[in-house]
Amino acid sequence: MTANDRTRPAIEVGDGAAIPSKSDIGLFTAWRFAFFGALGLIVYLALAKPDPYLEILKFIPDGLLVTFKVTVGAILLALVIGLVAGLGRISSNRFINGVASLYVEIIRGIPLLVQLFYIYYALGRFVHVPDMASAIIAMAFCYGAYMGEVFRAGIQSIPKGQMEAARSLGMTKGQAMLHVIIPQSIKVVLPPIGNEFIALLKDSSLVSILAVADVLRRGREFASESFTYFETYTVIALVYLIITLFFSKLIGIMEERISAGR
Amino acid sequence: MKFVQRAVSLLALVGLCLTAAAPQAALAAGGRTITVATDATWPPMEMVDANKKIVGFDIDFMNAIAKEAGFTVKYKNTAWDGIFAGLSAGRYDAIISSVTITPERQKQYDFSDPYINIGQILVVPKTEGRVTRIADLVGKAVGAQIGTTGAFAIKKVNGVELKNYDEIGLAFEDMAAGRIAGVVCDEPTAAHYALQRAEYKAKFKIVGKPFTSESYGIVVKKGDKALVALLNKGIRAVKAKKIEDKLRKKWLR
Numbered sequence: 001m002t003a004n005d006r007t008r009p010a011i012e013v014g015d016g017a018a019i020p021s022k023s024d025i026g027l028f029t030a031w032r033f034a035f036f037g038a039l040g041l042i043v044y045l046a047l048a049k050p051d052p053y054l055e056i057l058k059f060i061p062d063g064l065l066v067t068f069k070v071t072v073g074a075i076l077l078a079l080v081i082g083l084v085a086g087l088g089r090i091s092s093n094r095f096i097n098g099v100a101s102l103y104v105e106i107i108r109g110i111p112l113l114v115q116l117f118y119i120y121y122a123l124g125r126f127v128h129v130p131d132m133a134s135a136i137i138a139m140a141f142c143y144g145a146y147m148g149e150v151f152r153a154g155i156q157s158i159p160k161g162q163m164e165a166a167r168s169l170g171m172t173k174g175q176a177m178l179h180v181i182i183p184q185s186i187k188v189v190l191p192p193i194g195n196e197f198i199a200l201l202k203d204s205s206l207v208s209i210l211a212v213a214d215v216l217r218r219g220r221e222f223a224s225e226s227f228t229y230f231e232t233y234t235v236i237a238l239v240y241l242i243i244t245l246f247f248s249k250l251i252g253i254m255e256e257r258i259s260a261g262r
Numbered sequence: 263m264k265f266v267q268r269a270v271s272l273l274a275l276v277g278l279c280l281t282a283a284a285p286q287a288a289l290a291a292g293g294r295t296i297t298v299a300t301d302a303t304w305p306p307m308e309m310v311d312a313n314k315k316i317v318g319f320d321i322d323f324m325n326a327i328a329k330e331a332g333f334t335v336k337y338k339n340t341a342w343d344g345i346f347a348g349l350s351a352g353r354y355d356a357i358i359s360s361v362t363i364t365p366e367r368q369k370q371y372d373f374s375d376p377y378i379n380i381g382q383i384l385v386v387p388k389t390e391g392r393v394t395r396i397a398d399l400v401g402k403a404v405g406a407q408i409g410t411t412g413a414f415a416i417k418k419v420n421g422v423e424l425k426n427y428d429e430i431g432l433a434f435e436d437m438a439a440g441r442i443a444g445v446v447c448d449e450p451t452a453a454h455y456a457l458q459r460a461e462y463k464a465k466f467k468i469v470g471k472p473f474t475s476e477s478y479g480i481v482v483k484k485g486d487k488a489l490v491a492l493l494n495k496g497i498r499a500v501k502a503k504k505i506e507d508k509l510r511k512k513w514l515r
Contacts, residue, residue, distance in 0.1 A: 121432065124439035131441055211405065211425045211436065220343055221426055224409025227370045229347040 035245040042238045052228045056219070056235045063218030064239070070135055070204045070214065075197055077140035082147020087177075089152045100148065107145035113206050115142050120210045135207040143200050150196065154189035155181055187258055194251035198244050205240070215239060293333040296489070297354040298324060298480075301342035303429040304407075305454045306513045307360045310339070319450070319513035320358045323377060324480075326505045327496030343408050343428055346371065349483055356489065357481040360448055362411045364476075372486060373479035374493040378506070381472020382412050383452045386444045387437060388467050393444070395473065396422055402443035405433035411476060412446035431455075438465060448476075450514050 045053040088100025107115070119138040120131070129137070158181050166176035208217035216236060223232040300316060302308045308318040316337050328335045338354050349357055349371065360380075363373045384404075386393050396404060400421035406413035408426035416424040425442055427433040433445045434455045445452075449472050456466040482489045500506055 121435055121439075124435070124441070128440045131436075209428060211427045211432070213426075217426065220408060223347075224343055225366070225414070227346055227350075227367075229344070229350070 031245060031249060035242065035249070038238045038241045038245070042235065042242070045235070052222075052226060052231045053235060055226075056222055056228070056232050059222045060215050060218040060235075060239065063213055063215040066132070066212060067201075067204050067214040067243075069132065070139060070207055070212070071197075071201045073136040074139035074143060074204070075200055077136065078143035078147050078196075078200070079193075081140060081144030082151050085144055085148030086151025086155065089148060090155055104145045104148050107142055112139075112142045112203055113209065116206055116210060131210060131212050135210055135212050139200060139204060139207065143196060146196055147193065150189050150192045151185070153192075154185035157188050158184050190258060191251075191255055194248070194255065197251065198248055201244055201247065202240065294492075295334045295336055296328070296356060297336045297338055299338045299340040299345055299348060299354040299357045300359045301345055301429075302339045303342070303431055304360050304448070304451055306450055307448070308358075319378075319509055320360060320478075322509050322512070323500065323506070324358045326500045326509070327493060329496075330499035330503075331492050331496030333492065341428065342410070346481070349481060352483070355482065355486070356493070360451075360478055361481050362476040363479040364411065367481070370484065371481045372484055372490055373481055374490055375497050376477030376479050377497050377500075378478050378510075380448050380450065380476055380478060382415050382446055382474040382476070383449045383472045384444055384446050384469040385434075385437075385452045385456045385466050386469055387440075387465055390443060394470055396444065396446065399443050403441070404444040404446060405436060405442045406430075406446045407433065410447070411474065412448070415474060416446050434459075434462060434466070438462065444469075453514075 042053075042057070046057055047054075085100045085103055088096045089104065091097045091100070110118075116135070116138045119141070120134050123129075124134070162180055162184065163173075163176055166180040167173070171179070204214060205216040208214050208220065211217070213221075219232050219236040223229045226232075300308045300320065302310045302316045302318070304318075306318055308316060308320045311317045316339055321337065324335055340348055340354075340359075342359070345357055345359060346367075348354060361367070361373075362380075363376060367373070384393070384396055386399075390399075393399060396416060396419045400419075403423040403425045404416045405425040405427055406416055407430045408428060410430075413424060413426055416422060425433070425436070427436070430445070430447050430451060433442065433447075436442050437445055438461070445455075447455075452468055455462055456468050457463065480493050482493070
């Protein structure tokens with residue numbers, strides 16, 4: 001066997017890249033398999049056995065809306081709280097630093113479910129906050145602490161030289177932060193913030209304990225009347241899976257766009 | 263050294279508990295042991311007392327049945343939401359938890375004979391002046407425990423928003439916080455929260471008379487005829503001996 005007998009070289013050497021880019025991996029990525037599998041399964045179940053599967057699907061849309069509202073409201077509020085907490089954590093002012101650190105340490109040490117109960121029922125004795133608002137506030141309060149750590153890490157990942165360079169150009173500390181450090185750190189913090197978003201979306205199911213009618217609560221209502229526990233929780237699990245997979249893909253695309261603009 | 267001492271004494275304690283439990287187990291060997299689930303958040307029918315013991319009308323009643331029919335009961339405190347699913351999954355043999363006998367439930371499970379009759383009743387804050395029935399609360403939210411006949415009753419009224427709670431106590435707490443305008447539950451439970459609880463007495467009132475007539479039954483898995491027969495034998499004996507009246511006086515005034 002001579003070298004000429006080889007019809008195809010073991011390693012392609014030419015103009016193209018040897019390592020396939022992300023989009024070339026093939027049709028059967030785990031994501032596609034999970035997403036379209038779940039979507040297909042839910043459609044199949046609804047068509048094959050309308051009672052109870054289609055009935056369940058018809059029962060939960062308003063719960064879906066509540067889940068979205070809680071998730072989006074909480075994430076926006078958590079971003080604000082997180083940015084403040086993150087900046088507080090790196091502040092050289094001892095008092096601000098202490099308050100921010102205390103907040104992060106306390107919140108991270110208490111389970112979300114306990115915080116929800118606390119803000120809703122315990123504080124409900126003193127301040128009357130509508131249920132949806134208090135669910136959003138409780139979720140945002142909890143996730144704000146985690147976001148704070150993400151922002152802190154993101155800001156600290158920018159080399160010190162950047163700040164020094166900005167200051168030497170005559171910028172104040174605040175200006176340097178706003179125009180030089182934070183824009184750079186956004187790229188760094190975006191992936192972990194995407195993760196937090198997905199985690200918050202899933203954890204929003206905990207607000208069902210506060211009689212807030214989210215997807216899980218709607219499912220439980222359906223199951224408790226029809227006794228179709230297996231079918232209902234199958235649908236609920238698939239619905240959550242489809243939503244989280246959809247958003248993780250969306251976040252992935254966003255990350256790619258932003259890193260491509262580097 | 264101290265750690266070793268502690269570990270030894272702990273072991274001794276565990277051993278003591280085991281030997282103490284042994285005669286009890288031998289005693290139970292005479293009759294069948296039946297595991298019964300209850301959601302102990304429904305005073306005065308079933309609740310957890312200050313000593314962490316499950317007590318209430320249903321519990322006393324079940325114990326009386328067990329004594330008459332000759333079996334031993336083991337209680338399992340279970341969340342209401344899923345208490346039926348647990349029975350289907352075989353986690354326990356029966357449920358005694360203020361379960362109303364309804365046609366829908368009878369399709370899925372078997373019931374003992376009814377052991378007490380009760381009705382749903384509406385509780386509102388004292389500030390709600392002219393409310394006489396659920397329909398008077400149109401445009402407002404009314405709470406109930408998820409999957410109860412009280413919740414089903416609210417759902418039937420158009421224009422009233424049903425809020426489902428995991429435990430009835432949370433619904434009353436939410437009404438105290440001003441988030442809902444009424445709570446629907448079984449009459450004895452309503453009386454417990456609205457008339458007996460010190461923190462609610464001044465705030466809540468019961469409206470009118472019960473608007474449903476319901477019977478509680480003990481739930482068993484579909485087709486468990488032997489257990490139904492055993493329970494019914496106990497219920498008949500308890501009723502014949504007038505134990506039920508004593509329990510009514512003790513728990514329901």
